[in-house]
Amino acid sequence: MGRIIALGVALWMLFLMREVSPAQEKNFTLQLRGNLTTRTELFLNPNAADPLARSQSVELTNFYGSGIELKYQFSGWNLAVALSADYLRVSQSRPLRVSFRTEVPGEDGYEAIPVELTGYFIIPASGPTLRIFMGGGCGVYFGRRHYSIAGVDAPVTDSRPGFGIHVLGGVSYYFMNSLSLTAEMKFRDLQFHSTNAFEVSSIPYQNFLINVSKTPFESSVQTDGVVFQLGVGLSF
Secondary structure, eight states: OHHHHHHHHHHHHHHHHBOSSOOOSOOEEEEEEEEEEEEEEEESOTTOSSHHHHTOEEEEEEEEEEEEEEEEEOTTBSEEEEEEEEEEEEEEEOOEEOSSSOEEOEEEEEEEEEEEEEEEEEOTTOOSSEEEEEEEEEEEEEEEEEEEETTEEOOEEEEEEEEEEEEEEEEEEEETTTEEEEEEEEEEOOEEEEEEOOSSSEEEETTEEEEOOOSOEEEEEEOOSEEEEEEEEEEO
């Protein structure tokens, strides 16, 4: 009995994957998009033995990015697969207090390039003009931290990409079967490691001489917020 139920479910899923509307003549869609990431954390001591030190982080919120995606729609099916790449950059002021009255300006942030492979399932209730979809996949995330004190940068000495998964949902509206506008919400597990080091042991600022260590320091970035995306696509 269990095998019969499993077979029935499999056949039902195959029926849903079959495209209800006539197959599109244009299988490829190239999309340019902008995105907004609501929240990410930059962990300052990811390898510390002390759990309290390991949990210390800088929160970065509501920053923008851009990206490109190439999608292939399987003819006769409600399935598509896509390869995408985004560019994200965020920076915020993080001053360093050197005395009771004096703060030294500082900047902290990162840039990242997520490269993701996504599988899409178009909801059968969709039509040729309005298409509702959901999907998910995996990605590799390249990135580096940007950190400076009083205008002096701590360059990147090493970086390690991270790997993660993502899920998404959204809707596309097609104009003349070629041009489309897509709104999407994505939950992305973006993460990577970056090692930086100052090239100098002291930084002059006004009447102060700020001592810094030339020892490399590692940090990690993890995103646990939501990504909202808006894109324009051209099918061919």
